Amino acid sequence: MAVLVYPPADLEQRVILPGVTWQQYESLLTTLGDYPRLRLIYLKGTLEILMPSAEHELLKKVIARLLERYAEEMEIPLHGYGSTTFREAAKARGLEPDECYCVDTLKDLPDFAIEINLSSGGVDKLAVYQGLGVPEVLIWQNNQLKLYDLRGKLYQETTISQFFPQLDFNLFAQFVRPQEQPQAIKAFLQVLRSPNPTPDSGT
Template sequence: MTLALLSDYFPLELEKGDREEKFITSGVTWQAYESLLTSLGNSSGYRVAYLLETLEIMSPSRNHELDKKNIGRLLEVYLEEKRIRFWGLGSMTIKSEDKQAGKEPDECYCIGTDKEIPDLAIEVVYTSGGVDTLEIYRRLGVIEVWFWQNEQFTIYCLENDSYQVKSNSQLLPNLDLNLMAEYVTINDPLEAITQWRKQVKDNTNS
């Protein structure tokens, strides 16, 4: 599908709002994918994924964005209190023409040192189906992926070029993600951050 066809179809299919929607199409060239990214620009609220000529465009819901923000803030509080160096890259587009893969995570981070490809990608899942997110990240070499779905985290770590489900983060082995999940679901973000910071400090000092 050409960029012109995408541009004609795309605005009619997805509208920003409380409802999460996806548009998926095949036969999209890499050049059309990159042109679409340029057309959308950095201000776009959409998430775009590409894998082997299949393109996915998602319009995230309000709850999706709230969870994304809450997870990012809580993780950064942990990293700050533990004095772990990090680079928060938000929804930066990660892509490789050679690998025919590209993705805009909900959040992504380099841990320890700054890198071209982030160590950690975080995905908030409210709508199932679509392109194979893990295959995109595998091709790009992201070593750890967290999925947030049904108010819990699932952790995937890249080992021998394939992802394995783990009970805890390999990048941040002392982070209790089951405990952090309880704070993600607190309705008041300020209260969640305040309580979480105290929890992390208490654990650090104990």
């Protein structure tokens, strides 16, 4: 049996493989299923194998926890998918979102996905999501959040979510503190429950 050696947890590594067929991609999904730290992103013959860093995992977790608590406070029915690979052979696209959710009812595809981008390069994940038909994608990049809404066949950057229309994502981003998650969530909830929602820098 082959032994896969992981890099240190604080390093994020990716390998880009061109000329990969859909059948090879599906075979790799099966073969690498025993290695949960690996993420595979496929777009029209190009395969990215990503090994997320500890920072990547902490960021996705705190953003997910904040969003879930927001949905609870606002009484928005939110269904988490967990670690699920979504793929569409006809569109030659597939990936496992960092986090993803359905709103109101559980569906075959998520309504809302979260992605962490800590470095440039790699497969264009928005192009993958576009082909899959995921309505909204929230991306953390360069210490800020950007929200993309699928309008027709293209994503457009927006500040208002169709699923969380009252959520101020600029305010939300100020509580993305992966090293102090309990304090960040507590402070976020205090702001949500206050009549004038502004962050308390001293919290």
